[in-house]
Amino acid sequence: MAKTLFDKVWDSHVVKKIEKGPDVLFIDRHMVHEVTSPVAFLGLRNRDIKVLFPEKTFATADHNTPTRNQHLPVKDYLSSKQLKALEENAKYHGISYWGLGHEKNGIVHVIGPEHGITLPGATIVCGDSHTSTHGAFGAIAFGIGTSEVEMVLSTQCVMQPKPKKMRININGQLNEAVTPKDVALFIISKLSTSGATGYFVEYSGEVFSSMTMEGRMTVCNLSIEMGARGGMIAPDDKTFNYISGREFSPKNENWDIAMEYWKTLKSDDDAVFDKEFTFDGSKIEPMITYGTNPGMGISINSGIPSSNQHEGNKETFLKSLEYMDYSEGDKILGKKIDFVFLGSCTNGRIEDFRAFTNIVKGRKKAPNVTAWLVPGSHKVEKAIKDEGLLTILNESGFELREPGCSACLAMNDDKIPPGKYAVSTSNRNFEGRQGPGSRTLLASPIVAAAAAITGKVTDPRYL
């Protein structure tokens, strides 16, 4: 029977099928961070068991870590306790731990690919919904809850009903200033924040095949924002070139064995999807969100829709605009902003910093804007310095912080103050996501850069 890419990877990882129940799915790579793991490790301690496959488990600290003075002890008591717990748990169970200050430290979904932990055809989980990022390599990667973290630590398996399959095809050439982030925000605006719930998505077509690996990561990262458990892209030469030679990727004859498997990883021509969508890539404009979920996105030149145009609950829609202090029909261009956040597992990689720097080069940051530029990892941070981007950024009035999740979820001190507007390259514009009362406009690094220069929402093509 014809199979999709997703079927091929899923089916080859099923340890057991439970009748009228979930599949027992074997997990190749388990990424662990400080926030969703302590209770899971506690569970193991209570049962007096150890991690079954510590060599398949990788731990890092990213969610609650400060982005300044990482060489000093963490001031926040609860955060430091959580970090300490992960360090001790990793040590006790023999898991590699890339904690604060470690040269490989960074956001879990940035460092996985950087070090060749993320591989095609693998099953990858983490107690974080943006685990979908790793799907860019043709892996099945999805977020899990803490009970499931405990399952994977103790048995290397999760129990999941097999999701349905969706394919999103986008062909055509992308326009100037349209980035992978815009493609993703465009898709989510079409499907809504729940349009892919219950599905695993495959992205297919020219737009994705011509995208860089980092661009694919941005797209797959945002799969969860339309409700999908994950998204994936069939691996190709770009994927193999990216992986080749990285620390944890297969070497020598193991590489050849892996390549044989990886080359089979594409949907068969006659494979059937439960749902398919097709869009024209040339119609996508730079995008920005105006509301309180990632589905509330529009092209930067259009107006905020009216509640009559909005499908779904009218009160919820108006509640969202009230939170943002925006009105139906308002133009989004020219809206005043206070903060810019460049970073996160969505847009915290070197290409994002290059794109941002390219816009701000030779210009000055608007005096009313506070900008937080947070690399996704130390490796990204180093590249920013080595490539001379930092000098350009400094000349334009920007500073660089140290790596971590930072203002994406504001667990550390990087909180947008109440009522303030942030153009953010992260993934969620929920109420209070970036700090209690904060207001978030999600956009690409280029749109964020343009906003940082003018202090208002600006089309980067007409800066």
Added chain:
Amino acid sequence: MAYEKFNILESTAVPLPIENIDTDQIIPARFLKATERKGFGENLFRDWRYDSNNNPKEDFVLNNNKYSGKILIGGKNFGSGSSREHAAWAIYDYGFRCVVSSFFADIFKNNCLNIGVLPVQISPKFLEVILERIYKDPSTLIIVDLRKQLIKIQGSEYYENFEINNYKKNNMLNGYDDIDYLLNLKESIKNFSKKTPL
């Protein structure tokens, strides 16, 4: 972690019919710093429930003593966003045992099932009927019968059946936990691992 068995729940319900309630609203990220599973109920819906001076917001339903009970009625796409299980813990710790909605986000639903909160998905129409009844009379009892996979409004002819897979249903009826199940498979998992290419 073991949890209370779920069989038949008969309770009044708390209406919160907002769409796309994300897990950042259910429990904001700044309350995720615990290393134990304790006290999350205090911060359930924190920023909707309290103002910036920690005073209860009167217009929020959890601060309205007209409404109480072990069942939370949410709008469409309940539990979207972050995978934080803390959201389900907060709901459980506050005292809810069941969340009813016309649509659930995937990870949240799984998390609920794993910790003993029953997510009951019903039709948008039935959701409207339930809400209407509760608004009219907050003492309206809702009966959720897991064995029969049935939800009904007591004293009325309104009811609906709901879906749950047999495995999870059995777990909830008995308070079983997936880890015990998986630990019994340990040997076959180890054997399986030898066959995986990665």
